[in-house]
Amino acid sequence: MTPTEANSDAPLGQGHDRLALVLGAGGPLGWAYHVGVIEGLRSALGIDPAKATRVIGTSAGGAIAAGLLAGATTDELLTAIVTRPSDEDMAAMRSAAAEFRRPWRRVRPAAPGLAVRGLGRLGFGALAGLIPSGVFPTTSLRRFPTGDNGWPEALWIPAVRMSDGATVVFGRDRLDVPVIDAVEATSAVPGMFQPKEIDGHRFADGAVRSAANADLLTGEGHDLIVVSSPMTRPGRGAVRTRARWQLSAEIDELQADGATVIVVEPDQAALDLSKGYPRTNHKAGPALVEAATQQTEQAVFDALA
Secondary structure, three states: OOHHHOOOOOOOOOOOOOEEEEEOOOHHHHHHHHHHHHHHHHHHHOOOHHHOOEEEEOOHHHHHHHHHHOOOOHHHHHHHHHOOOOHHHHHHHHHHHHHHOOHHHHHOOOOHHHHHHOHHHHHHHHHHHHOOOOOEOHHHHHHOOOOOOOOOOOEEEEEEEOOOOOEEEEOOOEOOOOHHHHHHHHOOOOOOEOOEEEOOEEEEOHHHOOOOOHHHHOOOOOOEEEEEOHHHOOOOOHHHHHHHHHHHHHHHHHHHOOOEEEEEOOOHHHHHHHOOOOOOOHHHHHHHHHHHHHHHHHHHHHHHO
16 A cells, blocks of 8 residues: 555644654755655644654754744745855855865865864764855855744754864754754765854754754654755765764664654656756756655655555
8 A cells, every 4th residue: 555545634743743754965966855855744644743843953954954844835845945055155156266266275184173172063064164254154155044033942952062063952952053053064075065153062963963853752752753865865975875884873763762763765767857956957956856855755655554
């Protein structure tokens, strides 16, 4: 039986009162894929993911998690994804790119102390401190609709403090930072984006700690946890390999805690759709969302039917 053949009068989410949603790292593909996962959960579980008791957004997942809890629609999120940076942001990028062309700038580590002080907390992730600061300012992410009414109670956005490797979970550890600033911090991919400075501290991508950070839910008492994990998609490389073994360990920890965990990750068909998205293939968004929606419906059905 497929999800569409199931009895729509009995949502699969029935009996799972404490739902947590984890939206992980994944770049532009991750933005659109997360939107599709949200749509798939709405149809498969018969509940609105915005009513989850906890939503964790890391890197690309931070913008979509914040948008979800701010009430942004699918169309609004897809529009934000394909919107080009403002003239001001483009000027900042050109200036940063010119600076980056200086030989000393290309080799100067962004935070060498992170590689030492953060090793115990981050493992190999601490080596991100040896990567030069990225070119792009995170301010271009302010185009995402994240709301301006303070912190949603359910939202957690992790980022890594570059001075010592500590993970700061905005929404849990700090509520005094605007949501959009936390989105910038968790999205500051080493080597690509400039670190986000908040109150004199520089922050890097939450994926420096973990591509999903699902283990932050341990002990929270959730009985159903859905993880959207673009970083564990098909392919090789050290980053994806690390993401896979970390997520596997996090799932084991959450299952030992009594939770049912459903992982949704892009298949090869979704990867093929995402080529060039959003800059040279800006029309691919709806197709990506539909692919993720179908994958999510099937994953939920397989896990709960």
